Amino acid sequence: MAVSIASNQAVLTIDSSGVKPAGQVVNDTFLFGHLTTGFRGGDFTGDALTCLGTVPVSGPAAEVDRLELGFVQVARAVTFQAFYAGRMHSEGGIALDYFVPPALNAKVLLDGSNNPRDPWYRNPTFGTAPASRRAANFGDHPGMVVRLSLQNRVRSNVRNFLFHCFMDREFFTILTALEPGGRPNYIAHFQWKVRYEFRVKWRSGRPTVLVNQSTFKQLKNPTIGRPSEGDLQAVLNAPAGERANAIGKRVEAATVTGNKPNRSDNEARFITVPDDFWL
Amino acid sequence: MPLRSRLFAGDRRLEACLVDDKAHLTQGTRGDFVSKVHTALFLVDGLNVDAAELRSQLYGSSTAAAVLAYKRKRHIINKTYQHTEDDIVGKMTVASLDGEVALREARPADFQLPPQNKAFI
Numbered sequence: 001m002a003v004s005i006a007s008n009q010a011v012l013t014i015d016s017s018g019v020k021p022a023g024q025v026v027n028d029t030f031l032f033g034h035l036t037t038g039f040r041g042g043d044f045t046g047d048a049l050t051c052l053g054t055v056p057v058s059g060p061a062a063e064v065d066r067l068e069l070g071f072v073q074v075a076r077a078v079t080f081q082a083f084y085a086g087r088m089h090s091e092g093g094i095a096l097d098y099f100v101p102p103a104l105n106a107k108v109l110l111d112g113s114n115n116p117r118d119p120w121y122r123n124p125t126f127g128t129a130p131a132s133r134r135a136a137n138f139g140d141h142p143g144m145v146v147r148l149s150l151q152n153r154v155r156s157n158v159r160n161f162l163f164h165c166f167m168d169r170e171f172f173t174i175l176t177a178l179e180p181g182g183r184p185n186y187i188a189h190f191q192w193k194v195r196y197e198f199r200v201k202w203r204s205g206r207p208t209v210l211v212n213q214s215t216f217k218q219l220k221n222p223t224i225g226r227p228s229e230g231d232l233q234a235v236l237n238a239p240a241g242e243r244a245n246a247i248g249k250r251v252e253a254a255t256v257t258g259n260k261p262n263r264s265d266n267e268a269r270f271i272t273v274p275d276d277f278w279l
Numbered sequence: 280m281p282l283r284s285r286l287f288a289g290d291r292r293l294e295a296c297l298v299d300d301k302a303h304l305t306q307g308t309r310g311d312f313v314s315k316v317h318t319a320l321f322l323v324d325g326l327n328v329d330a331a332e333l334r335s336q337l338y339g340s341s342t343a344a345a346v347l348a349y350k351r352k353r354h355i356i357n358k359t360y361q362h363t364e365d366d367i368v369g370k371m372t373v374a375s376l377d378g379e380v381a382l383r384e385a386r387p388a389d390f391q392l393p394p395q396n397k398a399f400i
Contacts, residue, residue: 029393030395087317087321087327087330087333088314088317088333088334090311090314090315090318091318145395147393147395150388150389151388151389152388153388155286155318156284156285156286156318156319156322156380156383156384157322157383157384157386157388158318158321158322159321159322204327205327249395252395253395256389256392256395257389257392265388278330278333279330
């Protein structure tokens with residue numbers, strides 16, 4: 001007798017009460033976007049969004065014991081741009097566009113934390129819940145890190161300063177069961193998004209005015225089964241390989257050291273630079 | 280030899296400053312060429328000037344202070360008639376700034392980019 005999973009009775013209990021998008025300047029070098037809970041001392045220390053997933057599981061004890069229950073997460077990179085300006089018009093401007101080729105070639109990425117085994121977001125730990133239910137925990141804290149200044153290549157390498165940045169990412173968090181040698185059984189999922197958006201003004205050479213327009217939103221309530229979105233299917237069919245975090249480090253480096261369309265250095269400032277950007 | 284940095288080269292006023300005492304830049308001077316000096320001071324030594332002077336392209340008191348700091352650091356003194364540095368951009372100063380800007384321009388941008396490992400947490 002095989003293991004039976006009552007997918008239609010799966011429950012995902014999401015806790016986003018500690019999610020409050022905010023920004024912090026770290027070491028006068030980077031602007032961090034974070035979700036407040038799990039961010040301390042200028043670094044990410046824990047999860048902000050958590051979820052408990054439970055589902056009734058029955059069958060021979062030995063087989064149930066071998067069943068892994070955990071979460072798979074797929075991240076959709078929507079947009080990530082940053083804009084810089086010189087102190088005055090003649091010192092130019094720089095635009096960064098991270099989520100386009102060649103810096104980023106695939107917008108749907110398998111996500112993971114702490115170098116998990118495929119296909120997991122984190123390696124599952126065995127958990128039980130009342131009424132013969134198996135349980136799994138999930139937690140995440142997607143952040144954003146942007147450089148506060150860059151040197152303008154077409155204006156004598158003079159430093160330009162961040163005045164606006166935004167990043168949109170969507171996440172599909174999926175309670176998943178996996179029998180040894182089997183394929184992932186996507187039991188239930190929910191969808192959420194984080195948009196970080198900050199406008200920065202500089203006073204006496206320091207980034208002292210931070211306008212926070214960031215948002216968190218749960219886009220889809222817990223839904224039985226696998227996500228139906230077409231652009232996710234290839235990753236869901238073969239959920240393996242490098243995770244979004246590792247890819248992201250390369251994307252950042254490729255963008256800031258790259259060329260158009262990821263990075264463009266301009267002789268003039270953008271017209272969107274506020275008059276009081278630099279005082 | 281004319282000015283060679285991309286920032287200064289071809290600017291008639293700064294080219295004149297290189298060879299003509301009457302074209303020296305002093306407090307109260309205003310124009311595009313002053314902005315270029317502002318950029319040079321910031322680029323080479325990180326010397327910032329008052330935002331109002333930046334916007335109005337004015338060689339004001341904070342520009343003069345930045346020029347003096349730049350010259351003191353390098354002991355730029357015309358010893359034929361001076362014992363200490365002044366806050367004027369003359370032949371020696373414009374040549375010095377031009378040379379240092381040209382070196383900066385020849386180096387790749389963000390030559391010492393700090394590491395960044397947390398774009399996607």
